[in-house]
Amino acid sequence: MRIGELSERSGASVRSLRYYEEQGLLTSERSPSGQRHYAEGSVDRVRFLRRLFAAGLSSRAIAELLPCVDAPSTRHTDEAWEVLLAERERLDAHIAELQRTRESLDEVIDANRRHRAGEHPHRCASVEAPDPRSTVWAGEAVQA
Structure with a gap:
């Protein structure tokens, strides 16, 4: 899906989606013309990110936590656990x-x-x- 549709479905502004991507919290693929395309799971991901931001977490803290969210069965650093x-x-x-x-x-x-x-x-x-x-x-x- 394109960025406008993700924005509409997730409730996040296009600007926020670009910021999430800049911070490494969200990924997209680029079309040959440079347009962002997001996977279906991106809607849930953005909603989750918004809840974390609403709870007061910084983008840095969220970036440290996401590996635990994305692959909870793998071994993570003590620092991530402490966060x-x-x-x-x-x-x-x-x-x-x-x-x-x-x-x-x-x-x-x-x-x-x-x-x-x-x-x-x-x-x-x-x-x-x-x-x-x-x-x-x-x-x-x-x-x-």
Whole structure:
């Protein structure tokens, strides 16, 4: 399939597809006229890449992980294994932070519901403030 069709089917922009190819994350064959042609499996590959990018992984980290994805039965370096574990731990920490944020938001929503129902018209919700040194910004936890 050509790049426009891959873009449409995967949800990635043509520019992103070119970037993935530049970074060695995606491959294509070239026609005699120089047009890119992608295999059918490229749709799933691009969707997977997009999930990794959305999770906050860098193209460098993804490039280190792809050999483990592409050939999980072969022996990989200790460095690739460490990247997998570090990314997993980073995602777990981010998920935990998001869950704490959701719980705080749920408390505020619940207090607002009670207030609107007239249960406690003059009381404010008692919600534990998040650690001021930690915040979620652009998909990653940042310590101040």
